Amino acid sequence: MAPTITGWILAGGRGARMGSVDKGLQPLGDTTMAGRVLARLAPQVDAIAINANRNLARYQAIAGPGVAVVADHLGGFEGPLAGLQTGLLYCAAQGGAQADNALLLTAPCDSPFLPLDLAARLHAALVEHDADLALAVTIETDPQAPGAESRRQRHPVFSLLRASLLPQLEQYLATGARRMEGWFQSLRVAEVLFDDAAAFRNINTLEELQRHAPAAAATDIATATATATATGSDNDPLPVDQALRLIATRVAPVVQTETVALRDALDRVLAADIISPINVPAYDNSAMDGYALRGADLPQSDGVPVTLTVAGIAYAGRAHGGTVEPGQCVRIMTGAAMPAGCDSVLPQELAAAIGQDSVTIAAGSLAPGANRRLAGEDLALGGVALPAGKLLRPADLGLVASLGIAEVTVRRRLRVAFFSTGDELRALGQPLDDGCVYDSNRYTLFGMLARLGCEVIDLGIVRDDPAALEAALRTACNGADAIITSGGVSEGAADYTRDIMALLGDVAFWKLAIRPGRPLAFGKVRDGGASAWLFGLPGNPVAVMVSFYLFARPALLRMMGTTAAAAHPPLLRARAAAAMRKRPGRTEYQRGIVAPGPDGAPQVRLTGAQGSGILSSMTTANCIVVLAHDQGNVAAGDLVDILPFEGLI
């Protein structure tokens, strides 16, 4: 299960070095220090809250509704460790079923330049080292003494920790100790080195604040570059989970909603919980065709048979009006309301004898209460029938209909622009000149986007020409929420995508530790006031599909407003029919065909050559075999992970 990360902004200090002002409330650019930290942290986490000990109402105004502002559990400005404790208590209170998996990410309110990949990188380290806590580290050099030795600086207030540490922290606090680093000594701590020390700089004095205010507007761009430094290079490609995390922490659901007729809601994302206005079923009813009776009338388990008088008949939609007296029963059909007084139904085939107006029941043939469907047993009045974020499937339409609801509010459709790049590409209908290929990526992309229910904007083929590329991206920004391109992201002499994307926005280029799909660009591109998230996918036809499914699709689903669970379908296990070659140190996505093996359990074989230009392998396959980062060669008979292409729905 994916962890839930709660962002926790530490704003509970006295601000001693700022003349006791409330640091988080100091204006910075067009917002406040805390507002800025909130804006940078919120996209990285699942939930966020502010920890403040003064001016709670003003913090609430900055945070807006839905963001909690929480004062320290220990009163009296006891320092950041008390803030941490309050954060862990907050997680526990929110926790529910997720509690074991909950994480807290702290950041101080006076660090308006904090990295946009803070959560992603700390989380990756926490998992990799199976640590209790991950914290940020930078290398500091003294600007006054450039030649002097640099030192490692830990930033304990930028920590990601497991919410389950609360009892340990309470024990530590009970000793009277209050130092963060003191407590950390008892924990498994993973350090994460960030290149950009300036991102962690905090503002301590009013003079510093004045100095930084003008620069604040420019920091989005500066930190975009910091994000880009998490790039992964040829020698050190970025693992899949880090890239996914980075993407997930940045994109947010579209805000607009629309109300549509129930049938039009198929494959759309529910914008608000559907609360059941009725009980379903609305009344107790029979699950069987047979005889409704009083459980108390049934024979003792070792007793003699009982004969009941049939006092009437109940149909679905036509109830038996009267009350059933002891010794009586009612002939009843499936779905008919239970007559007053009855609590059990004898299926007719279980009757020992059926007479003209009587039924005989043998001992032990029925338990009291059997075959009665209770009012509200499917959906209870006032309960959440479907949660916001649900991608509506056929069953969901039926469920909503069972509540009598004819229209639902869904998020608006995502608008996705896409184009192919390459001088060698020819559109369908054109002659295939020497050295050219037909543009197939726009068709696979169209299909994949249409399946997601996106509004697609096809911008055609764009030449390997910087000006043409720039124009296409600018056009795409206007009117699209996301842009998908294929080709030109590698390092060939005609691969311009990277330069133009960087020119137009904040784009990270990665070499991913995967195959296929190594080069990938992700980020935001802008044109005037318009902007869109951009996925620059590699050109090879299999790479474009694999990188779409693995990276773009989950991000688009999140933008559509689905819950994280929907964005990542579960991997299943199948037995390898034959050996598979696999190099450790990268995740490999091989095309497979899964079918029942000799024992009936799923067995998978590869489609043959796995080159990333062999598109036919994608049409032959019915699944992707996912071979994990650290995994080596697979022997015949080993279990491997697979991602099936087709779901039932």
Ligand SMILES: Nc1nc2c(c(=O)[nH]1)N[C@H]1C(S)=C(S)[C@@H](COP(=O)(O)OP(=O)(O)OC[C@H]3O[C@@H](n4cnc5c(N)ncnc54)[C@H](O)[C@@H]3O)O[C@H]1N2
């Ligand atoms: N020196 C290096 N070369 C390459 C590397 C590398 O790391 N170092 N990575 C290789 C990998 S892996 C891939 S994938 C590709 C990615 O290249 P680009 O994104 O720059 O894509 P192009 O060069 O434009 O095209 C690659 C390939 O795909 C064909 N293609 C492109 N678009 C389409 C389309 N719409 N329909 C059909 N086929 C398409 C194109 O003709 C090329 O054959 O770079 C490797 N090189």
Ligand code: MOO
């Ligand atoms: O991404 Mo490339 O297709 O790995 O070959």
Ligand SMILES: [Mg+2]
């Ligand atoms: Mg290329």
